Amino acid sequence: MTGECSFTRNVIMAEIKALLEGYRHYYRKYFASSDTLYEDLLSKGQSPKTLVIACSDSRVDPSIVTSAQPGDIFVIRNVANLVPPYQVDEDGLHGVSAALEFAVCILEVRHIVIMGHSNCAGIRALLDAANIENTDFIGKWMSLAKPAKDRVAKRHGDGICPDEGAHHCEKESILFSLENLMTFPWVRLRVETGKLKLHGWYLSLDDGRLECFDPMKNRFEKVSVENYISGNVG
Numbered sequence: 001m002t003g004e005c006s007f008t009r010n011v012i013m014a015e016i017k018a019l020l021e022g023y024r025h026y027y028r029k030y031f032a033s034s035d036t037l038y039e040d041l042l043s044k045g046q047s048p049k050t051l052v053i054a055c056s057d058s059r060v061d062p063s064i065v066t067s068a069q070p071g072d073i074f075v076i077r078n079v080a081n082l083v084p085p086y087q088v089d090e091d092g093l094h095g096v097s098a099a100l101e102f103a104v105c106i107l108e109v110r111h112i113v114i115m116g117h118s119n120c121a122g123i124r125a126l127l128d129a130a131n132i133e134n135t136d137f138i139g140k141w142m143s144l145a146k147p148a149k150d151r152v153a154k155r156h157g158d159g160i161c162p163d164e165g166a167h168h169c170e171k172e173s174i175l176f177s178l179e180n181l182m183t184f185p186w187v188r189l190r191v192e193t194g195k196l197k198l199h200g201w202y203l204s205l206d207d208g209r210l211e212c213f214d215p216m217k218n219r220f221e222k223v224s225v226e227n228y229i230s231g232n233v234g
Helices: 002-030 037-044 095-106 119-129 136-157 161-181 185-192 226-230
Strands: 050-055 074-079 109-115 197-203 210-214 219-222
Touching: 037 219, 074 095, 095 109, 095 185, 109 161, 119 136, 119 161, 136 161, 136 210, 136 226, 161 210
Parallel strands: 050 074, 050 109, 109 197
Antiparallel strands: 197 210, 210 219
8 A cells, every 4th residue: 555655656746747847948948048038028028919818728728739939928718718798896806807908908919819629628517517516616607608508509409419519619609708808898999999809719629720710701710731731831
């Protein structure tokens, strides 16, 4: 039994050691080399042009997906990449809204991207509420996306298979969050005056393909990667 506990402790410590080794790589790259990126970011301050609101899912890191460098994007992450509607009250703790206000009103980002993804556990939980009915926070949080669930049910009926239903709901929740963004007066003002653009992205974990919502066509369309796959870049 003692040996088993020792093995478990070693495994746990190895997991942390791997992260610390990653930190050492980060330190060598940006602070122990001639790279001046952080010197510039410290002297000039951050000025990202894009806010990405993404899921907390460990497989969907927007900085990795976009190959962004430190300082390139301002990121908000939460379960199922949701944006609550604009609400001002003294009882709530509005973490997402506060970060959104900072990005839009202080940093003056030019783009907001809602980045959803396939196989989202939050959306799956929304569709099968029994999984979260006894949770302290997740159930209430995911109730924000219930209108997206209702839209999918109305459009496709009860006969839709679970996987297809989740797929549609993942995309619909992105559109619903885009709608919620427009309930924030300082977001709406900037969108209507052309200072801010809103985007909906959907990443498939099955094949790595990214789809962007086209409001003119009212559908998600895949980002072309064929030239990169064939090697004919540029």
